[in-house]
Amino acid sequence: MQYDPSTKRLETNDGDLIKVISCPLEKKWDELMPMPGKWDESLKIDDQLALKGEEDIRFFMLAQSDQEPEENDQPAWIEWKERMRGKPADYLKKYCGSCQKCVVNANKFSESQISAMVQLNPEICLHLSDSHPELTINKATSEESDSECGYHGITQKGLRIIQTARSLAAIEDGVQRGYRPLFVAADYKGEVGKKLLVSYCSTDNEVHYQSDFRRMRGSLSGSGSGVSAIMIRHDDERHPSPLAAYMIPPELNPGDKVFVADVIEEIVRKRWNQGDSWRLASSEAVWTGETLEMEARDPIQMMG
Known part of the structure; x- marks a missing residue:
C-alpha cells in the first residue's frame, strides 16, 4: 500500500x-x-x-x-x-x-x-x-488544518478542549493519564430506567460501579471522603451506555474557559415548530472547580 x-x-x-x-x-x-x-x-x-x-x-x-x-x-x-x-x-x-x-x-x-x-x-x-x-x-510531511476542533489540545481561540469518555474503559484510560472524571448521566430525563451508582475513589485511583445499595461506597451523589459519585437512572433501550464523563485535566483552574467537543447533557440547541428538536452537540463552557457551565444561549427557533 x-x-x-x-x-x-x-x-x-x-x-x-x-x-x-x-x-x-x-x-x-x-x-x-x-x-x-x-x-x-x-x-x-x-x-x-x-x-x-x-x-x-x-x-x-x-x-x-x-x-x-x-x-x-x-x-x-x-x-x-x-x-x-x-x-x-x-x-x-x-x-x-x-x-x-x-x-x-x-x-x-x-x-x-x-x-x-x-x-x-x-x-x-x-x-x-x-x-x-x-x-x-510517499511524502514525509503533510499540511494539517488548524480547524477549531482540531483536537491538538486547544482551539483557534486558545480554549482547552475537554474530552468526553463514554465507556468504563475510556474513563479508566483517562484516569490513568491523570485526568479526573466529571460524571454526567447520558440519559437522565426518562421516567423508566434502573439505578446505577458510579464512583471514583481518589485514594486508590479506581472507578467502581454497582446497582446494589448494600455494596455502595460513599454517598449517592457528590463527593466526600475521597469518593465522588453519581446516581443514574438509565433506560437501556434509549442509549447503549448509561454514563459518560468529562475528563478534566489536572492543570485546569476555576474560571478557565474551555471547549467541550462532545456535550453529554440533553440541552436543546434548535426547535422546529413542527415538533422536532435537536440537542447541543458542542459548546464553550467555564470550569467552576466542580462542574462545567455550558455557554448560555437560547435555542434556535425554526419555522416552516
Missing part, C-alpha cells in the same frame, strides 16, 4: 484507490477514547495480543454488523473478543465524540483486509501509521 498525505489517498501499489483518508478535525489516535464491545468492559492491560488471520477478519466484520456468530462459533468468538481488547495502544476501535463514530485501527489488518472493510462500508473511519508493515508514506 501507499499513502500520500498531500492528497489523502490510500492506494494499492498498482495505484488503485482504496480510500481517501482525511479527518477534517485532524484527530490523533492517542487522543481518541477506547471503544470496547460493551460500555462496562474494564480496561485490560495485556501483552498477549496476536492476530490469527482469516478468523480475526471474519469475527471483526461480524462485530461491525452487531450480529452474533453461530452457536458452534461461540467459544472462539468469546476468546477472540477477550484477546482483541488488548492493551490501550492495541484497541481495534476508538470513539470520536465529535462525529459520534468509531475509528478502526487499520494497522492490525493487511491490504486485502482493509480493502474488504472499505468495500463493505465505504464510510468507515480508519487509522493508519507508518508502522504498518505493508505501508509506504
Whole structure:
C-alpha cells in the first residue's frame, strides 16, 4: 500500500484507490477514547495480543454488523473478543465524540483486509501509521488544518478542549493519564430506567460501579471522603451506555474557559415548530472547580 498525505489517498501499489483518508478535525489516535464491545468492559492491560488471520477478519466484520456468530462459533468468538481488547495502544476501535463514530485501527489488518472493510462500508473511519508493515508514506510531511476542533489540545481561540469518555474503559484510560472524571448521566430525563451508582475513589485511583445499595461506597451523589459519585437512572433501550464523563485535566483552574467537543447533557440547541428538536452537540463552557457551565444561549427557533 501507499499513502500520500498531500492528497489523502490510500492506494494499492498498482495505484488503485482504496480510500481517501482525511479527518477534517485532524484527530490523533492517542487522543481518541477506547471503544470496547460493551460500555462496562474494564480496561485490560495485556501483552498477549496476536492476530490469527482469516478468523480475526471474519469475527471483526461480524462485530461491525452487531450480529452474533453461530452457536458452534461461540467459544472462539468469546476468546477472540477477550484477546482483541488488548492493551490501550492495541484497541481495534476508538470513539470520536465529535462525529459520534468509531475509528478502526487499520494497522492490525493487511491490504486485502482493509480493502474488504472499505468495500463493505465505504464510510468507515480508519487509522493508519507508518508502522504498518505493508505501508509506504510517499511524502514525509503533510499540511494539517488548524480547524477549531482540531483536537491538538486547544482551539483557534486558545480554549482547552475537554474530552468526553463514554465507556468504563475510556474513563479508566483517562484516569490513568491523570485526568479526573466529571460524571454526567447520558440519559437522565426518562421516567423508566434502573439505578446505577458510579464512583471514583481518589485514594486508590479506581472507578467502581454497582446497582446494589448494600455494596455502595460513599454517598449517592457528590463527593466526600475521597469518593465522588453519581446516581443514574438509565433506560437501556434509549442509549447503549448509561454514563459518560468529562475528563478534566489536572492543570485546569476555576474560571478557565474551555471547549467541550462532545456535550453529554440533553440541552436543546434548535426547535422546529413542527415538533422536532435537536440537542447541543458542542459548546464553550467555564470550569467552576466542580462542574462545567455550558455557554448560555437560547435555542434556535425554526419555522416552516
